[in-house]
Amino acid sequence: MMRGYFHFKLFLRDLTYSHSYGKYKYFIFYCIVIILTAAKTLPLKELDGNSADVFFLLLKDVGYFIQSSGYEIPVNWIFIQFFILFLISDFLVHDSETNSSYLILRIKRREQYILSKLIWIVIQNILVYSGLFIVIYMISALLLGDFSLEASSYFQNTIQSQAAILINPIQLILHLFFGYVLTSIVLSGIFLLFTQFFASTVSFCFVLILGSLSIFIDWKWLPAIHSMILKSNLFDLEHHLSLTFSFVYSVFVYILLAFVIFSVYRKTDILK
């Protein structure tokens, strides 16, 4: 049944259009990531670290909220999570406001338009985070002159000592990658749902607040907690936040969101 709703050419158009439309914003984002990566990498030269350590240092959160005094704000986590959410949201809003009428009248089905966006969210998040991880790896490896992803002495002495179980760098990087991607997909889906009822700026603020709750509230049913590596079961066994749980949770929530968005959009007036 869903097959009739999927318009491959529209999806390809979404991919092409979004990359052309957002290329300067993506360029700025990756430039900032390069600077942040360099800032985390250079001190590691002295500490015998490698790219795996940079992934951890750049993408980690600050762990569970125990007491307000001395609790740091996970600046990098907030920047990466919400800048990418902004890039995704920006295209969704722009396309809806300027192109939806012209596209829908050609494809003749509202459902195809919104399904294409739901699939685009998944693919685009995977692509953007893949780009992010490649940039971090390349910049840090070039600066360190070390392209290996084996456990460095920094990893063994500093990262492994914080971990709750025995971990290896690849496992850590994959956990970070999937955690961020799954979280971003769910937050993008929530944004798309909110835009069916509220203005885009209001919707973005809602999602920003909802995502930020995970900084202060240690509840594994919140959508953004799944990209917080220090709250995962690699570093904390108490809260049982495994990658498997994150995957099942995020897939289930996104399918649920997609179903609601799909149902709402079928009866939505297209006013822009």
Next chain:
Amino acid sequence: MAVTDQIYLKVEHLTKVMKQQIILKDINLELNKGFIYGFRGKNGSGKTMLFRALCGLILPTEGTITVGGIQLGKDASFPPSVGVLIEYPGFLNSYTGFQNLKMLASLNNFIDDNRIKETIRLVGLDPEDKRKYRKYSLGMKQRLGIAQAIMEEPDLIILDEPTNALDSEGIEELKKLLLELKNKNKCILIASHDKEELEFLSDEIFILEKGKIVDHYHLQGVEK
């Protein structure tokens, strides 16, 4: 109103209420192919909303819209053959005019590259122009917007303020183009705030006020 045996677009008691506000109120229309219909009214009078309703983009609160025998919302969601210009489409700045139209045309594959180029020429642009859309003047952007509305040769053409940003030469070319399309048996709806232009082009004029058609008059037989 123009009444013939074969009414192409029929609107019966169309009312649209949004956020407890009446946007369109008891609109009735009977429109035929081979005519140009003008819609005039102040900003916020409901012209654009009416056009969106006729395209199926907004769903009526009450009443029915039938296009080519197909009732919107019942038999189909959208008219079978429609081209619209309602505000500027979001053309890509880094693409040429041709590339932008090709991207849109690729969605339904009704037309080939030659037809796209022919349409670009019809609106007074050069299909071989390598300039990117960002380099286009406002008038050129408007012409490209009109081209996307007519390139698939739809039976129903809906143009909201098509003369916006066009210079006098552009307006004259548009008038010629619309009359050619009319002679090809298209049903053309135009909204404009310019009474003179609208009366020059249209066979019948509808005047909207606060979402309601308050007056209409025929111009058939007037020397164009």
